Amino acid sequence: MSKESAAATSNKPSVAVLDGWFTMDEDKPHLLGSQCNSCGTYYFPKQSNYCKNPSCDGESFNEVPLSRTGKVWSFTNACYQPPEPYIAADPYQPYAIAAVELEKEKMVVLGQVITGVDVDALRAGMQMELVLETLFEDDESRKLTWKWKPLASQ
Numbered sequence: 136m137s138k139e140s141a142a143a144t145s146n147k148p149s150v151a152v153l154d155g156w157f158t159m160d161e162d163k164p165h166l167l168g169s170q171c172n173s174c175g176t177y178y179f180p181k182q183s184n185y186c187k188n189p190s191c192d193g194e195s196f197n198e199v200p201l202s203r204t205g206k207v208w209s210f211t212n213a214c215y216q217p218p219e220p221y222i223a224a225d226p227y228q229p230y231a232i233a234a235v236e237l238e239k240e241k242m243v244v245l246g247q248v249i250t251g252v253d254v255d256a257l258r259a260g261m262q263m264e265l266v267l268e269t270l271f272e273d274d275e276s277r278k279l280t281w282k283w284k285p286l287a288s289q
Contacts, residue, residue, distance in 0.1 A: 140187045149267075150276040156180060157281045158200065164267045165200035166281060167243065169240070172197060201244070202237040204286070207261040209234040212228045213247075222278075229253075233283045235263050243254045262286040266269040 146178035157163045171186040171194030179201060181285065187195040198224060216227040231248035249268055263283040271281040 147272065148276045149279050152270050152278045152280045157265075159267070161267050161279075163203060164281060165203055165264055166265065168199055168201045168240070169193075169196040170199045177201065177242055179236075179242065184231070194256070202239045203265045205235040205237040205244075205263055207233050207257055207259055207263055207283075208236045208243050209259065210248070210254055210257040213240055224271070231257060233257060235264060235283055247282045249282045252285060256285065 149159060149161070149175075151157065155167060157167055166179055167181065168177055169181040169183065170177050170194040171182070171188065171191060172195045174186060174188050174191040176186060176188045176191065177199070179194070181196070181198060183196055184194070186196075210231060210233045212229050212231050214229045216223050230250070231252060231254045232245060233248050234243050234245050238242050246265075249266060262285070264286050265281055266284045267279045268282045269277045273277050
């Protein structure tokens with residue numbers, strides 16, 4: 136049984152690894168960012184104190200769901216095990232990381248690529264979509280995070 140199939144059949148509740156960073160809609164998840172009410176600049180992670188746009192003095196923001204799709208801007212692999220608090224599989228398996236320019240916001244968001252897709256399968260400009268995948272499972276729940284997945288049309 137694949138990792139995804141095993142996770143899908145688990146009776147354990149799904150919990151976000153980072154609460155408030157993404158929606159828990161497993162079919163169509165979104166990253167949760169913010170948008171400056173004064174100039175419209177988007178942020179991820181959310182900004183709440185002051186706008187970082189040098190030509191804006193805005194201090195109020197709305198939480199907004201960000202685009203689910205975008206294009207690979209750059210990519211690499213993580214051949215070393217990240218330090219705590221990251222919880223890695225045991226034994227550690229390297230994984231791909233993609234910097235994806237979001238379709239609407241035109242901002243670049245870094246994230247892991249889904250399990251089973253390595254850097255040899257990635258190309259700059261490739262269309263990607265946001266998905267949720269189990270990062271790890273403990274006795275109480277499945278811990279989900281967002282990851283990038285190549286769009287099936289390629």
